[in-house]
Amino acid sequence: MNLRERIIFPLAGFSGSPGPSLPPAERAARFAGLYRHAFEHSPVYREKYSAAGLTADSIRELADSEKLPFLGKEELGLPGIKADNKATVVSLASGATSGTGVNTQLDRKYLLKRYRMLLGILYSTGWRLGDPAFAFHPEEYGAAALFGKALKEGNLKKIAFDLFQEKVLYGLFHNRKNFLYPSSAFGAFSAAPYFEKLRAFAPRLIISRPDILCALMRQAAIQGLEFPAAESILCVGNILSASGKAALESSFKAKVYNLYASTELGYVGLSCPHSGIWTHVDEDNYLVEIEGGEVIVTDFSNFHMPVIRYRTGDIGELAGGRCGCGREGLRLKIRGRKKDFFESDAGERYYAYDADEFLGLEKELYSLQIGGRQGSLRLAVRPSELPAGRLEDIKARFCGRFGISMEKVAISCEEPLSGTASGKFAYFNLERPA
Numbered sequence: 305m306n307l308r309e310r311i312i313f314p315l316a317g318f319s320g321s322p323g324p325s326l327p328p329a330e331r332a333a334r335f336a337g338l339y340r341h342a343f344e345h346s347p348v349y350r351e352k353y354s355a356a357g358l359t360a361d362s363i364r365e366l367a368d369s370e371k372l373p374f375l376g377k378e379e380l381g382l383p384g385i386k387a388d389n390k391a392t393v394v395s396l397a398s399g400a401t402s403g404t405g406v407n408t409q410l411d412r413k414y415l416l417k418r419y420r421m422l423l424g425i426l427y428s429t430g431w432r433l434g435d436p437a438f439a440f441h442p443e444e445y446g447a448a449a450l451f452g453k454a455l456k457e458g459n460l461k462k463i464a465f466d467l468f469q470e471k472v473l474y475g476l477f478h479n480r481k482n483f484l485y486p487s488s489a490f491g492a493f494s495a496a497p498y499f500e501k502l503r504a505f506a507p508r509l510i511i512s513r514p515d516i517l518c519a520l521m522r523q524a525a526i527q528g529l530e531f532p533a534a535e536s537i538l539c540v541g542n543i544l545s546a547s548g549k550a551a552l553e554s555s556f557k558a559k560v561y562n563l564y565a566s567t568e569l570g571y572v573g574l575s576c577p578h579s580g581i582w583t584h585v586d587e588d589n590y591l592v593e594i595e596g597g598e599v600i601v602t603d604f605s606n607f608h609m610p611v612i613r614y615r616t617g618d619i620g621e622l623a624g625g626r627c628g629c630g631r632e633g634l635r636l637k638i639r640g641r642k643k644d645f646f647e648s649d650a651g652e653r654y655y656a657y658d659a660d661e662f663l664g665l666e667k668e669l670y671s672l673q674i675g676g677r678q679g680s681l682r683l684a685v686r687p688s689e690l691p692a693g694r695l696e697d698i699k700a701r702f703c704g705r706f707g708i709s710m711e712k713v714a715i716s717c718e719e720p721l722s723g724t725a726s727g728k729f730a731y732f733n734l735e736r737p738a
């Protein structure tokens with residue numbers, strides 16, 4: 305153990321590796337305990353479940369989840385969702401930019417557990433406390449922006465928490481450097497300054513949304529830049545496609561891990577070196593189901609503000625059986641946001657994953673955005689200097705791949721492509737009738 309580990313491990317209750325998985329009966333007991341607690345203490349759940357004819361004893365095994373109604377994002381934002389009067393240690397805001405804001409509240413016990421889970425994920429990538437780690441964040445998530453907001457609201461507790469997390473825990477103990485990028489990084493930019501910073505810091509681990517990393521990589525490949533090396537890359541925050549993962553691995557000579565996580569839920573699934581972009585679901589701590597293509601998650605650990613059968617708004621697939629790494633259990637693949645899709649002539653829906661897979665095949669492109677209404681799609685691509693004949697080729701391949709008539713699609717080079725308010729690259733800019 306190094307010095308940092310000797311300080312942090314006992315504080316976090318972390319042993320250095322994830323323990324053995326729980327037997328199904330113990331998972332069911334966790335689920336039943338959470339459900340009963342929510343029923344007895346949260347006004348929102350009690351009302352919801354009573355209306356469905358349920359009692360505090362309705363959950364005995366995992367399969368009983370099917371009796372429970374789903375939980376929407378609007379409900380998670382209700383004050384009566386909380387099931388504990390214990391002090392909230394931290395309130396994590398999310399979703400404000402997409403319309404429905406939620407403040408996920410954690411008590412001390414779960415905050416520590418989430419941190420242990422984070423350590424488990426970081427250690428799975430081969431990183432150890434103190435190894436240099438490099439994190440890319442959109443400018444919208446920068447400390448100045450966040451502190452400014454908290455300062456305006458007079459939220460001193462949040463400022464203290466953020467300062468501790470960023471400067472002490474991540475800065476000193478994790479040896480993590482943050483690098484902020486502007487949304488223009490998806491437009492006309494050069495990858496060179498980003499790569500210089502990476503080379504200078506020589507990180508063991510890069511933590512990033514895959515959209516920006518793939519945009520940098522495609523741009524650097526077109527510019528003929530030499531890639532900095534990193535042993536591992538942890539992708540989190542939006543869609544990682546199989547082709548994007550393979551290209552990152554060969555460009556950076558790194559092991560690439562895909563993490564499915566959110567503010568509301570924590571760290572739900574992590575890929576292994578054998579599972580591709582599929583993530584192993586942390587079944588000890590989460591119940592993951594699919595309903596009409598949508599990923600539904602129950603978080604067994606948040607007794608303070610229970611999240612039970614939550615509609616994530618993500619479209620995904622589940623697979624079982626044994627992975628190449630030898631582990632049995634559920635694996636999860638995410639295809640995109642439920643509201644962001646385009647349709648083939650036959651009505652089949654495609655998501656961000658499919659758009660990214662297509663982009664991976666078009667070597668001279670580093671950006672693609674799909675806009676317009678269903679039935680009249682507009683493809684906007686970068687770079688902006690492609691000859692008209694090449695554009696028509698790309699359009700023909702797009703229509704052929706997805707089964708869409710050529711007359712329904714227009715294609716152009718555009719600058720800039722629009723991003724989202726939270727700094728994510730948007731594959732979709734769809735205007736649909738309400």
Ligand SMILES: [Zn+2]
Nearest residue numbers: 576579627629
């Ligand atoms: Zn595996």
